[in-house]
Amino acid sequence: MPVWILDDGPLNTLATVVGSDDVSSWPKGRFKVADATWRSATGRREDLLAARPSPFSVFSVDMGSDAAEVLYEQLRQPTKSDKNLAEHESIAWALAECPEAVLVTRDKRAAFLALAELGRGGAAHPSELWLQLRETRLVTEEQFKELCAETSRREQSPVPLRCQNQSQGGTAGRC
Numbered sequence: 001m002p003v004w005i006l007d008d009g010p011l012n013t014l015a016t017v018v019g020s021d022d023v024s025s026w027p028k029g030r031f032k033v034a035d036a037t038w039r040s041a042t043g044r045r046e047d048l049l050a051a052r053p054s055p056f057s058v059f060s061v062d063m064g065s066d067a068a069e070v071l072y073e074q075l076r077q078p079t080k081s082d083k084n085l086a087e088h089e090s091i092a093w094a095l096a097e098c099p100e101a102v103l104v105t106r107d108k109r110a111a112f113l114a115l116a117e118l119g120r121g122g123a124a125h126p127s128e129l130w131l132q133l134r135e136t137r138l139v140t141e142e143q144f145k146e147l148c149a150e151t152s153r154r155e156q157s158p159v160p161l162r163c164q165n166q167s168q169g170g171t172a173g174r175c
Helices: 008-017 035-039 043-049 066-075 085-097 108-118 126-135 141-155
Strands: 003-006 031-034 056-059 101-104
Touching: 003 008, 003 085, 003 126, 008 043, 008 126, 008 141, 031 035, 031 085, 035 056, 035 085, 043 056, 056 085, 066 085, 085 101, 085 108, 101 108, 101 126, 126 141
Parallel strands: 003 031, 003 101, 031 056
Antiparallel strands: none
């Protein structure tokens, strides 16, 4: 099973559809958020991350670590801006600390950077996570449909064909 790192956008979508009571029974250790994502959480996203017990663990990039070297020498130019910090933290942490991690993002630049740095499977569209959540029965069929519809609305694109009304009994990776 991969470790899923949720970027801001997918975390917002998840918080819109799934409540903190729903996630309190989810397995621990499989869902991560960068410190920058956790610190900027407000509203429903903050409530979701505050679920007790929480399936979400927060990671940070500690100065002097291999991840910090990747983050500050490779991914980020000296800047005072926090723009894209969560994505860069996620990629650096995954590269140095958790090679089985997959960054779930809607941001195209972050996805391409994660693929370049982490390799095939290092980044995923939110639909990948929604499918996994449904296959492992962590969300209901109705929640899955809402997650797909909300993602589609936010991206102004159609729901991927493999997430549309197909039977659950299909091949792996299919709905």
